[in-house]
Amino acid sequence: MRLLEGELLESREILPRQWLQRYRAPWLAGGVRAGQFVHVRTPDYSGLVLRRPFSVNTVDRKQGEISIHFRIEGKGTEWMARLRPADRLEMMGPLGRPFEVDPRSRHLLLIAGGLGMAGVRALADEALASGRQVAILFGARSAAEVYPSSLLPDEVEYVVATDDGSLGHVGRVTDLLPAFEAWADQAFACGPEPMLAALATLAGGRDARLGVARLGRKGRSRPAGLGTPQARRRSWLQVSMEQNMGCAVGACLGCVVIGVKGPQRVCREGPVFAADEIDWEASA
Amino acid sequence: MTASQPIAEPIGAVPGGEVDLGGVNLSVDLAPARPGALSLRNPVLVASGTFGYGLEYGEVIDVQRLGAICCKGTTLKARAGNPPPRVTETPAGMLNSIGLQNPGVEAVLERYAELWAGWNVPVIVNVAGESIEDYVGVVRRLDGVPGISGVELNISCPNVGAGGLQFAVDPEAAAAVTAAVRRATELPLMVKLSPNVADVRGIAVAIADAGADCLSAVNTLSGMAIDQRRRRAFLGATYGGLSGPALKPVALRVVYEVAQAVKIPIVAVGGVGSLSDVLDFLMAGAVAVQVGTAIFADPGLPLRLVDELRAYCVEHDLTSHRELVGSALPQRRERPSVKGVEYRP
Numbered sequence: 001m002r003l004l005e006g007e008l009l010e011s012r013e014i015l016p017r018q019w020l021q022r023y024r025a026p027w028l029a030g031g032v033r034a035g036q037f038v039h040v041r042t043p044d045y046s047g048l049v050l051r052r053p054f055s056v057n058t059v060d061r062k063q064g065e066i067s068i069h070f071r072i073e074g075k076g077t078e079w080m081a082r083l084r085p086a087d088r089l090e091m092m093g094p095l096g097r098p099f100e101v102d103p104r105s106r107h108l109l110l111i112a113g114g115l116g117m118a119g120v121r122a123l124a125d126e127a128l129a130s131g132r133q134v135a136i137l138f139g140a141r142s143a144a145e146v147y148p149s150s151l152l153p154d155e156v157e158y159v160v161a162t163d164d165g166s167l168g169h170v171g172r173v174t175d176l177l178p179a180f181e182a183w184a185d186q187a188f189a190c191g192p193e194p195m196l197a198a199l200a201t202l203a204g205g206r207d208a209r210l211g212v213a214r215l216g217r218k219g220r221s222r223p224a225g226l227g228t229p230q231a232r233r234r235s236w237l238q239v240s241m242e243q244n245m246g247c248a249v250g251a252c253l254g255c256v257v258i259g260v261k262g263p264q265r266v267c268r269e270g271p272v273f274a275a276d277e278i279d280w281e282a283s284a
Numbered sequence: 285m286t287a288s289q290p291i292a293e294p295i296g297a298v299p300g301g302e303v304d305l306g307g308v309n310l311s312v313d314l315a316p317a318r319p320g321a322l323s324l325r326n327p328v329l330v331a332s333g334t335f336g337y338g339l340e341y342g343e344v345i346d347v348q349r350l351g352a353i354c355c356k357g358t359t360l361k362a363r364a365g366n367p368p369p370r371v372t373e374t375p376a377g378m379l380n381s382i383g384l385q386n387p388g389v390e391a392v393l394e395r396y397a398e399l400w401a402g403w404n405v406p407v408i409v410n411v412a413g414e415s416i417e418d419y420v421g422v423v424r425r426l427d428g429v430p431g432i433s434g435v436e437l438n439i440s441c442p443n444v445g446a447g448g449l450q451f452a453v454d455p456e457a458a459a460a461v462t463a464a465v466r467r468a469t470e471l472p473l474m475v476k477l478s479p480n481v482a483d484v485r486g487i488a489v490a491i492a493d494a495g496a497d498c499l500s501a502v503n504t505l506s507g508m509a510i511d512q513r514r515r516r517a518f519l520g521a522t523y524g525g526l527s528g529p530a531l532k533p534v535a536l537r538v539v540y541e542v543a544q545a546v547k548i549p550i551v552a553v554g555g556v557g558s559l560s561d562v563l564d565f566l567m568a569g570a571v572a573v574q575v576g577t578a579i580f581a582d583p584g585l586p587l588r589l590v591d592e593l594r595a596y597c598v599e600h601d602l603t604s605h606r607e608l609v610g611s612a613l614p615q616r617r618e619r620p621s622v623k624g625v626e627y628r629p
Contacts, residue, residue: 049377244369244371256385
């Protein structure tokens with residue numbers, strides 16, 4: 001983790017009030033992993049006192065570039081949307097814990113609700129680069145808010161659900177899960193908390209529905225400690241959580257979500273958690 | 285500088301330690317009654333709750349160059365804290381309601397004391413409790429532990445035995461907890477004033493008389509935010525503490541008032557975000573400042589303020605920032621009323 005500057009290369013509105021910005025930030029691009037985030041400084045401390053956390057959306061290690069995808073929600077993101085190429089943005093990162101893919105997993109299912117695409121998008125590239133197959137289930141209110149398929153790699157299977165049925169499946173993105181749960185070796189989700197909670201419930205019943213037996217490894221196998229990469233890697237469903245954030249380095253304890261073993265900092269223990277590390281009832 | 289090159293890493297790392305340009309002395313003694321017990325090399329501290337236990341920002345700044353570190357609020361037993369959400373930005377500020385989440389004094393000492401003992405920067409343990417016995421219990425445990433340079437009492441906690449009234453709002457309760465802690469330890473003792481009171485001067489005097497070595501002023505101002513979509517309080521705990529630039533004029537007023545009421549040193553805290561803020565607080569009567577919320581946006585700020593204050597002193601032919609302390613206070617004949625307060629010049 002470092003304090004660094006990114007130089008804006010390209011900025012465009014990909015959906016109403018949603019922007020995709022590409023930055024030159026070689027040091028960050030060299031080390032960041034899918035699921036991690038950067039903490040971006042706004043220009044005017046006298047008015048806007050907090051940095052804004054953004055998942056790293058895509059990474060181009062060769063070019064030393066990263067992109068972030070955000071929606072204009074307030075003054076900070078309004079200011080960001082007005083940045084022009086060559087403008088510089090102060091960032092701190094990479095921060096947080098990444099998604100963990102089991103080496104044996106061949107089929108990865110990514111599930112995104114709305115802006116949640118920003119949280120899982122980078123994993124699609126990482127997974128394809130390592131020869132895996134990727135399907136993305138995406139949910140939005142209407143066709144106007146559906147993440148453009150042109151921004152996804154061709155190899156991805158992209159399935160869309162809209163609340164109003166204006167594109168794809170009519171209903172929730174979670175409705176699509178059963179058709180993919182047998183295919184997927186692991187699933188990774190980002191989106192509104194009720195969506196993640198519904199997915200966690202579905203994931204909890206998956207083994208029983210599919211008749212999967214958990215055999216464990218040969219010899220003595222120790223249970224993976226909460227918050228460890230092993231715990232996430234062994235979990236069928238990993239979720240990227242969102243919370244209002246202060247310091248982003250674990251100092252202020254502002255960004256907690258409630259885990260099964262008490263408060264967990266999204267900035268340090270997260271933002272990626274194994275679904276069964278979160279106390280979904282307490283978080284709701 | 286090329287893009288993405290670290291701006292500085294760590295910020296303010298000076299080969300060979302402190303550089304003393306122009307012979308400026310920025311040191312300050314926060315416990316004059318115990319000479320040397322809490323002497324800081326510079327008057328820029330980091331405020332409790334914004335800097336964890338001093339390690340969290342270690343990757344991006346040289347924490348050893350800080351004046352002192354006030355660590356996260358520590359209680360006798362572990363506390364899980366408040367339900368989320370716990371923070372939200374407000375105009376020129378933020379609200380927080382962490383709820384004193386901490387692992388308890390034993391775990392804090394076990395995890396950090398040895399590390400702190402090896403540091404050059406003094407660590408002041410912020411202490412909170414729900415009863416006088418709680419505070420005394422924590423402080424007894426801290427007493428004599430290498431690595432602990434002082435105690436800051438957070439008295440903006442409900443006194444469970446007294447109907448939940450905060451210690452900080454009542455001169456007698458504030459004095460009682462201060463006196464009890466004073467008897468329990470020889471550690472330098474800083475007591476943090478609350479701005480959520482009608483007249484802070486009487487409370488400050490009571491705390492000073494009860495044996496505090498210095499005061500920090502101020503804690504956060506109580507506030508709240510509404511979640512309009514859900515039509516309820518936004519923060520999980522309903523109320524939160526306001527910090528950041530919005531709090532600064534309030535903190536400045538409290539420092540200005542208290543500086544005229546007590547003789548012990550005052551450490552200003554509340555919205556420090558620039559050298560100008562530091563100068564304001566010094567002129568209002570503080571000998572040092574704590575930087576809090578501003579660290580979130582700009583972790584390098586505290587150390588930059590040290591350098592900027594030193595440069596300011598050089599430019600203005602000051603041998604120490606202490607020459608500025610209280611320079612904006614009214615002359616004696618103009619002092620505001622301290623009615624209800626025993627006044628000793």
